Amino acid sequence: MSKELTSRAENYNQWYNDLVLKGGLADYSAVKGCMVIKPYGYALWENMRDQLDRMFKETGHVNAYFPLFVPKSLFEAEEKNAEGFAKECAVVTHYRLKNDPDKKGRLMVDPEAKLEEELVVRPTSEAIIWNTYKDWIQSYRDLPILINQWANVVRWEMRTRLFLRTAEFLWQEGHTAHATKEEAVDETVKMLDVYANFVEEYMAVPVIKGVKTPNERFAGAEDTYCIEALMQDGKALQAGTSHFLGQNFAKAFNVQFLNKENKQEYVWATSWGVSTRLIGALIMSHSDDNGLVMPPRIAPIQVVIVPIYKGEESKPVIDGKVKEIMAELKALGIRVKYDDSDAARPGWKFAEHELKGVPVRIAMGLRDMENNVVELARRDTKEKQSVSIDGLGNYLKHLLEEIQQNIFNKALAFTKENTREADSWEEFVKMLDEQPGFISAHWDGTPETEEKIKELTKATIRCIPLDNKLEAGKCILTGNASTQRVLFARAY
RNA sequence: CGGGAUGUAGCGUAGCCCGGUUAUCGCGCCUGGUUUGGGACCAGGAGGUCGCAAGUUCGAAUCUUGCCAUCCCGACCA
Structure with a gap:
């Protein structure tokens, strides 16, 4: 078989790589340390992103977008932050290429096109954002500012791993500005709760909420709060962080506001982020030796239907019934796919959807139709059962929730045991x-x-x-x- | 960036030590047919700068050097 997976016991790291690559989540790219997120992986990220975005908006945040490049002089303004990231910054020094006079058909960096000031490719955006906030904030009436941005960042890592650590990754970064310390601390903790809720309820990954020690703190923060998750190999993974930045950035960028007493005060800040790394956490929390296991709430495909047909004439009959079922499921908001391609036989499809972690698989042939049932298989427990087509939609709705709960409970039990x-x-x-x-x-x-x-x-x-x-x-x-x-x- | 391993078709590989016609096999892919309840079968077919570059040689997948990439182990990190 070409899709043979390495088992966890055999080689845990290889198992992880196999799942990412063969499960169709991501691929290596021509750029060192960078990966291609494939459609299936990106669909997963979109579901995560959409839910987080809703939660951010429910807590009063709005989205904006700041530049990819940060002028070096701004970047170095907050010393600790700059120092912390300096070792892993990509830097743009030129703005033009030209034909290489010595090598036909080749390009070279045009030495004439050197930038006056180098641009740092953002490893995080505090600098450019606080430089902007300076102009937006004069009075306590301008506060709070509750902004989030969805962006890519670059951290030049020595050793990379798909989703867990790549040179470029996707994330969201919230950057808020407040009039008081209390308010900023509250925001920091509130967003940590949002993360914990999201990761536990949607990704079914149990987390421990905590505070980092000074050693592990974000560069430039007063306090770093985090959620930590335990992977199946017993290693911990930082799944999200929320930072109370104090007045460090306000002082570095001179961001002051007039309070009600007509006095100048420095602004209090927070920042918080989660990244595509969460996908790594999801994989290593739930998956098994047969492949990925997707939590239903964010699974790109929640239910897949595989037709079982004999001869040309039975296919249209099954198609007709599946169409009805699909309509019912879609009306209930279930993400369902009909895998009716003739290129692969049922057994192959079963294995493929297990590898991809689709929570529920439905198989239906003429025999089932006659009995008004479908064969239903759960990815999490691998149990198979016959279920009546009447009320199938509601049955699945509940089953998907049950699966969601089950894989969370399983991961929670694992974390407690370990x-x-x-x-x-x-x-x-x-x-x-x-x-x-x-x-x-x-x-x-x-x-x-x-x-x-x-x-x-x-x-x-x-x-x-x-x-x-x-x-x-x-x-x-x-x-x-x-x-x-x-x-x-x-x-x- | 240091130590180790690997690099041959989309994937997995044989050949390399000991240089010699047209680079092996399996999966996948294409065409036609038979099939379809757990990774189908038959027949025919396409697909290769042997990681890249230089060198040695009459001749390099094979020998030498350099570079690149991936994996594993360290240092760094979300």
């Missing part, structure tokens, strides 16, 4: 190797200790959970006093 407490260094190290997952352990709160643990084990502090209970204990490395446990894991 979240353990370690109370000594020996236990901690042993767990990392033998039972990978989240490890809840005491930490003395110093960046030095965190760094040392990372150096020794490759495990990082994923977050300090928001719902953390305070509990006196001793740091697993230093034995120093600690007030709470934090979540460690090896991470993507």
Whole structure:
């Protein structure tokens, strides 16, 4: 078979790559570190994007678009932010090519066309946006500004992986400006909740909400909140971040407003983003050795119908019935596809749709029609059953929700089973190797200790959970006093 | 960017060590036919700058050098 998949046990990384490539989500491209998102993968992203966009708008945000390029002088204005991203910036230095006089048919960079000022290709847009906000904000009446943008960004990564880390990726970045610290902090937390709700309810990926340690904080932020998810190989994946930026960018770009008391004050800021990386989280949370498993709520195709026919004359009969069923399903808002191509036989189609993770497959032949039923197969449990055509639409509507719940519950159970407490260094190290997952352990709160643990084990502090209970204990490395446990894991 | 591996048709590969006509096989693709309830079968057919570039040689997929890409392992990161 040409579509043979590597199993998770055999080679987890290869399994992941196989799923992305053979599942038709994405492809490698001619550009180093960049991928092509194929129609099936992009349809998934569109569903994610559309739902997030609705949620942003429900929380009062509007969309806008800022330039891809950031003049270097603006980029460097907020020092910490600039420093944090400097190592991975693509930079435009020229604006023209010309024919190479030495090599016929080849082009070269025109040395005459050097830019006065280099342009940084945005790794994130705080700089260009705050430079713009400066002109938009004079009074407290101009606040808050609640803007989101859907964009591509470029971060020149040394080592890339499909969806998880590519040089260019798609994301959304929210950038808000507020009159008070409280309001900005509230916004930061509110958007973290939006992310957590979206990822759990639509992508069926359970997450831990938390705060990053200073080491892991976004460059230029006062506080970085995050959602962390646990993948099937026991490694953690940061699924989204929401930053309280304090007045750092307002000060760097001199963005002040007159408050009600007629006094100048610096604006308070937030920024928050999720990216196409979430697709990687989705794949590694739900999929199995037979292929992808798509959560129904965002699956590009929720139900696929495969006709089973014998001879030329039965096909039109089945077509007729399927047309009725399709109309009923579409009226209920179900994304349904009729796979009636004659190029492949049913068995091939079954395998193909399993590989692509279509939640429900329906097969129908004359035998079923006579009994007024269809054969229905769930992707998540691989169960097959005969279901009456009467009321099929409503049945599917409920079934899709049940599948959504089931794969979330399965992922949640996995996360819980693989979240353990370690109370000594020996236990901690042993767990990392033998039972990978989240490890809840005491930490003395110093960046030095965190760094040392990372150096020794490759495990990082994923977050300090928001719902953390305070509990006196001793740091697993230093034995120093600690007030709470934090979540460690090896991470993507 | 360092260490390792790989690169032959859309995919998977044989050939390479030991240079020698027209580069092997399977899947896929095209045409026609038979088929269709878990990856169909028969017959015919198309498809290759052997990753790219230079070199050695009468002759290079095969030997040498450089480069590029992908994968794995590190350093960096969402």
